[in-house]
Amino acid sequence: AQKITQTQPGMFVQEKEAVTLDCTYDTSDPSYGLFWYKQPSSGEMIFLIYQGSYDQQNATEGRYSLNFQKARKSANLVISASQLGDSAMYFCAMQRGFGNEKLTFGTGTRLTIIP
């Protein structure tokens, strides 16, 4: 069975600092995808970044980067130069296997940026 683990229920970070949100996963499928979503207090889910299991390089999208360590089964999200608007819940999710679009989500990390 697939499982996503996020061990940080909450984090407080000073504005402009970098922050790393942890995510580990467990799957027996050789092909899978890893996603990070942001959920502000308004409730919608905003896609941030994607990493495929066969991708050789770590994914980057603007201030977001994904530190993908396949052997350790970790996919940590790094946010550089944090901003007040980054305060939100962050969910790591895994797409299970090739051709399977269903997502398994972790329990999330609530990030609070302190001015």
Next chain:
Amino acid sequence: EADIYQTPRYLVIGTGKKITLECSQTMGHDKMYWYQQDPGMELHLIHYSYGVNSTEKGDLSSESTVSRIRTEHFPLTLESARPSHTSQYLCASSYRANTEAFFGQGTRLTVV
């Protein structure tokens, strides 16, 4: 910006009422999903559809039902609402595997 819409955003309803949560997308995606999320918790898949007339149950057992008569429309129905159904319901769609799912803004349902 994602073109997927959910109505209503908020709903407070009495026990025993029948309700339908609406979800529509204009991106032509074949795959659509319903997730349930309790406050501050993870999302759980309750229904998904790979296309018209294709619906299946998700990982989390739910008393709700869904239908997919048109590609763009994926409504969720509760025949008799109960307080245990109080939760946020998020609809999503995707084009194919290895691409992101686009989410609607969610419906926050409260059954009193």
